[in-house]
Amino acid sequence: MPEMPEVETIRRTLTDKVTGRLIADVKLLLPRLVKWPSPEEFRAAVTGSVVTRLDRRGKYLLFHLDNDKVMVVHLRMTGRLYHVAPGAPPDRFTRVVFTLDGGDALLYADSRTLGTLYVLPADELWRISGLATMGPEPLSPEFTPEYFRESLAGRRVTIKGLLLNQKLIGGLGNIYVDEALALAGILPERPAASLTDEEAARLYGAVNAVIAQGIEHGGTTFRDYRDGAGQKGSNQHHLRVYGRKNEACSVCGTPIARSEVAGRGTHYCPHCQH
DNA sequence: CGCTCGGCCTGTGCGC
């Protein structure tokens, strides 16, 4: 579910709840979600450790532990990670329970069970290929207009497909790609290399803008997404095209269209985007 | 190497 703004919101809302806290117990209700090492080793490594820092890279959350290991969580489509008080009502989709020393807990819930968990020595994070190959993130110093423009050169893939490629830009997903293209006035199926320098500059600014807006509004909740306190985001009220098929474009009134680009449901304004 | 497609899983909402 979550893209960079959602994962960043989870990180921000969870930081104070977990930093400096002892993980007293780990219940793996669905052990196959642990991708590295074995579920037994995962449980042994995490139990009894203290969280020293909570980081994010792209859509990955990184819990640094005081045993020089890092617990890595990727929520994929429907994962949720949130803090609950002692005795809180159970989440129907709870897959992992991290009980903290105060009896409160960090829950990992996931209806489609596509999420992934790992624990690794801090210097072996390269074992997670998606982390090792991730490109620069929007709003980061490495993500420059020049980097973006050069990334488009010679690319025959659609501009939407390129924006979704985590090796080139880390953290974008289906919602924010559609939103950035709408803000920039560019059609999703355009070949990446066909963008002019002016269009590339506009899209660069739009990518940063929609991500910043998503974070500002605490993420986009359509169905499953919740922040680290279990609360919904509000960015769904500020979207231009995503999920608005047949609704009037806020700029020109033309009905928003939906098609498939790069294998994903795609929303755009057929009048404003070229 | 670049790119597309199928697969992974389960739940929900819609049309009939």
Place this chain on the structure above:
DNA sequence: TGCGCACAGGCCGAGC
């Protein structure tokens, strides 16, 4: 009301 189908915010690996 019940049923089948389309669709879902991500990513990896196979194959062209």
